[in-house]
Amino acid sequence: MWVKQISIFLENKSGRLASVCRILADNDINIRALSIADTSDFGILRLIVNQPEKAYQVLKEQGFTVSETDVVAVEIPDAPGGLAQVLEILAQKEINIEYLYAFVSKSAGNALVMLKVEDLESAVEVLTQNGIRVPSTGEIYRI
Amino acid sequence: MYWNREMECMPPEQKKKLQLERLQQLVQRVYETVPHYQRILREMGVKPHDIRSLDDLAKLPFTTKDDLRRAYPFNLFARPMKDIVRVHASSGTTGKPTVVGYTAEDIAVWSEVCARSLACAGVTDNDIIQIAYGYGLFTGGLGIHYGAEKLGATVVPISTGNTKRQIMLMQDFGTTVIACTPSYALHLAEVMEEMEVDPVRLRLRIGIFGAEPWSKNLGREIEQKLNILAVDIYGLSEIMGPGVAMECPYDMGLHIFDDHFLPEIIDPETGEQLPYGEKGELVITTLSKQGFPLLRYRTRDVTILHEEPCPCGRTHVRMSRVMGRTDDMLIIRGVNVFPSQVESALLESGQAEPHYLLVVDRKGPLDILEVWVEVSEKVFADEVRRLETLEKKLQHSIESTLGISAKVKLVEPKTIERSQGKAKRVIDKRDLYK
Structure with missing residues (x-):
């Protein structure tokens, strides 16, 4: 259920993102979802890839500062109100979202978002109780 | 204008006698009262009575900043x-x-050399001097302050900062002399322009600038912008503070008050006198x-000594404007900064690897x-928030160690060049010595 997200520290200068993507490409690693959080000086690149362990290793070998974080993928109806519904469930339980980003591809007509919250377990529990599907780890990597 | 004509214009032969006498007393004094010197002199087999001429100075040990560090605090x-x-x-x-201590006699001598310095620049008891050097542990403010009072000038002890207020007081008080760092003088000129204050309409006539290296070109720029005479004052707290040497209006370098401060030039590699x-x-x-007497203190400042007489009549040995450093010390906004201080702040914080680089620029x-x-x-x-908190923490830790503001920038690993042996810790884009 947990999905391994790879986070990479990037300086705000041209070519850094390209360089990460090139390293992944050369190692035959496919990016499933991505988001960048940035400030004026630096950014944090967050990636979901098909082979997180390998991605972690190769980026580290190339001198990047990399970390792994557990996040969860949530399936939401690809229709107006889909995301709102999921967020309201979490809000009611006072589960605070640290960040969230959308998946590149769809899963059987539904949209996918990646969620990072402090307490992943409670989040998954409350979502599934409310009929929201949380795809398995393998399912995500295979997409 | 002399403050102490007898000392400032003493014939060289007489000066040498006085210097030797004082040197002999000094060596005797430190041999008896400072365990550090007693130990070293014994190890070297040098006795106070071995100092028979000024040439024997070369027999004495150097004192370095490291010696001062080991002696912390007193x-x-x-x-x-x-x-x-x-x-x-x-x-x-x-x-x-680095801590230095003064007896009442030391303060009197310091006031004397600062009074000489100010008089050398043309300051008199009719002047109103605004001292915009920092007051406090830094020697700049209080050093000039005591000298100016001794000279009988009117002192405005305003200290650093609050530029608009500085300018207001210059206008209202009719300040005639400003003492500050040369870069602050430029800043004053800029703010005056913003405030639409015309320097020509001020009574300002002399600027006493020190605490950081500055070129003659920068001096001319300040002179034009503020409509004043800009003169260079040299000093370092280990020796005394400001007033170790002073530029006279003949533009022949700085007169070292060598009846109190005996100068030499050495090859920094071999330690040989040049x-x-x-x-x-x-x-x-x-x-x-x-x-706080010191034998042969290595200032790390690079310069040239000149003994030819100066048209001003002073017989003091002159030094050229400081041309550089033999160590990695930086002077940033008048404050001395060693890269190693940043390193110890980073290590102390426990939050960072000691891979760092100081980038200094002048905006x-x-x-x-x-x-x-x-x-x-x-x-x-x-999370961005946590990295930003880290940045702030490191910044705070560096600022409290250095005493000046700094911006921390997080960079990717291996961004900072790893050189063979001594790491490159500084990029200084300012070209201070040109």
């Missing part, structure tokens, strides 16, 4: 604390500052200091310090 003081009436401190090479006219490291022996007249710190896996967090 172990090089030659007099009991009851005789010490004041301490000052400057940047050390680690988190601890003749007049050759470029090397300035070494000073404090001939008359009581509280307009003011120095900007950026400290690049590599983000290791140990401190990397997946």
Whole structure:
């Protein structure tokens, strides 16, 4: 259920993102979802890839500062109100979202978002109780 | 204009006699009262009575900033604390500052040399002098302050900062002399322009500038912008503070008050004395200091000594404007900064690897310090908020160690060049010595 997200520290200068993507490409690693959080000086690149362990290793070998974080993928109806519904469930339980980003591809007509919250377990529990599907780890990597 | 004609214009032969006499007394004094010197002189087999001529100076040991660090805080003081009436401190090479102590006699000598310096620049008891050097542990403010009072000038002890207020007081009080760092003088000129204050309509006529190196070109720029005469004052807290040497209006370098401060130039690599006219490291022996006397202190400032007479009539040995450093010390906004201080601040914080780089630049007249710190896996967090907190923490820790503001920039690992042997810790884009 947990999905391994790879986070990479990037300086705000041209070519850094390209360089990460090139390293992944050369190692035959496919990016499933991505988001960048940035400030004026630096950014944090967050990636979901098909082979997180390998991605972690190769980026580290190339001198990047990399970390792994557990996040969860949530399936939401690809229709107006889909995301709102999921967020309201979490809000009611006072589960605070640290960040969230959308998946590149769809899963059987539904949209996918990646969620990072402090307490992943409670989040998954409350979502599934409310009929929201949380795809398995393998399912995500295979997409 | 002389303050003490007898000393300032003393015939060289007579001066040498006086210097030798004072040197002999100094060596005797430190041999008896400072365990550090007693030990070293014994190890070297040098007795006070071995100093028979000024040439014997070369037999004496050097004193370095490291010696001062090891003696922290008071172990090089030659007099009991009851005789010490004041301490000052400057940047050390680690988190601890370098502490210096003064007896009442020392303060009197310091006031005297500062009065000489001001008189040398043409300041008189009719002047109103605004002292915009920092007051406090830094020697700049209080040093000039005592000299100006001794001279009988009217002192406005405004200290640093609050530029608009500085300018308001210049207008309202009719300030005639400003004492500050040369870069602050440029800043004053800029703010005057913004405030639409015409320097020509002020009574300002002389600027006493020191605490950081500045070129003659920068001096001319300040002279034009502020409509004043800009003169260079040299000093360092280890020796005394400002007033070790002073430029006279003949533009022939700075007169070292060598009845109190005995200068030499050495080859920084070998420690060998170099003749007049050759470029090397300035070494000073404090001939008359009581509280904190130093034998052959290595200033790390690079200059040239000149003994030819100056048209102003002073017989003091002259030094060229400081041309550089023999160590990695930086002077940022008048504050001495050692890269090793940043290193100890980073290590102390426990939040960063000691891979860092100081990038110094000048934006307009003011120095900007950026400290690049590599983000290791140990401190990397997946959240922007946490990295920003880290940045602020490191910044705070560096600022409180250095005493000046700095901007921390997190960079990727291996961004900072790893050189063979000594790492490159500084990029200084300012070209201070040109």
